[in-house]
Amino acid sequence: MKLDVIKLDAGKSGSIELADDIFGLEPRADILHRVVRWQRARMQAGTHSTLGRSDVSYSTKKIYRQKGTGGARHGSKGAPIFRHGGVYKGPTPRSHAHDLPKKFRALGLKHALSAKAATGNLVILEAAEMASAKTSLLAKAAKELGWKRVLIIDGADVNDNFALAARNIEGIDVLPTMGANVYDILKRDTLVITKAGIEALEARLK
Incomplete structure (x- = not known):
């Protein structure tokens, strides 16, 4: 052309x-x-990042006794169910290139x-x-x-x-x-x- x-x-x-x-x-x-x-x-x-269970700064001590409280069973304060707890399988830094x-x-x-x-x-x-x-x-x-x-x-x-x-x-x-x-x-x-x-x-x- x-x-x-x-x-x-x-x-x-x-x-x-x-x-x-x-x-x-x-x-x-x-x-x-x-x-x-x-x-x-x-x-x-690809810089997205969250704190996992091992990244949050909490004691791993059991927060209250297992039985007799009338509440649910819980262990560490850093569990995903709690506020400021570690995120389960959250995003981590990675490359999106293919x-x-x-x-x-x-x-x-x-x-x-x-x-x-x-x-x-x-x-x-x-x-x-x-x-x-x-x-x-x-x-x-x-x-x-x-x-x-x-x-x-x-x-x-x-x-x-x-x-x-x-x-x-x-x-x-x-x-x-x-x-x-x-x-x-x-x-x-x-x-x-x-x-x-x-x-x-x-x-x-x-």
């Missing part, structure tokens, strides 16, 4: 041929869903890129470079281009001035090619990829 290439000033800069096996697939929701679940599970902190094959993760990225291309929300930029790190200049260019919630993917390295200018603009995120992922792509309305980013992505996914 062929797409036009634009500059930051909205001017045309020719066109580029995109690989159909990366940008021309029929997006499948089940594949995207599995990859997003894998990403979100890896990001989950495995997903590398080829399937790459397939998910291809389907995410194809989804943006299919809906017309894929923009090819000549280069994400600025002479100076002026937030106002980038904000003005983004407004003229109609970018509100946009992810910009550059080549192996991101231009320092461009990254600094974009840092303070709400709704604009910049990533190098190796940082491109399904969740961030789907979360934004518009996906902008530089020509260097296209070359790097095709080399990564071939």
Whole structure:
């Protein structure tokens, strides 16, 4: 498939041929869903924790005699039935991450890129470079281009001035090619990829 290439000033800069096996697939929701679940599970902190029977600080002495009180039989004050007692089989710190094959993760990225291309929300930029790190200049260019919630993917390295200018603009995120992922792509309305980013992505996914 062929797409036009634009500059930051909205001017045309020719066109580029995109690989159909990366940008021309029929997006499948089940594949995207599995990859997003894998990403979100890896990001989950898993720091939930409760005090168990052996963690609460109480004497283990029997709290009152077994018989003759008219009440139920009880032993330690740290039993789960009492207030501030230890929790039985409560949550403990753990990792929520699960495995997903590398080829399937790459397939998910291809389907995410194809989804943006299919809906017309894929923009090819000549280069994400600025002479100076002026937030106002980038904000003005983004407004003229109609970018509100946009992810910009550059080549192996991101231009320092461009990254600094974009840092303070709400709704604009910049990533190098190796940082491109399904969740961030789907979360934004518009996906902008530089020509260097296209070359790097095709080399990564071939």
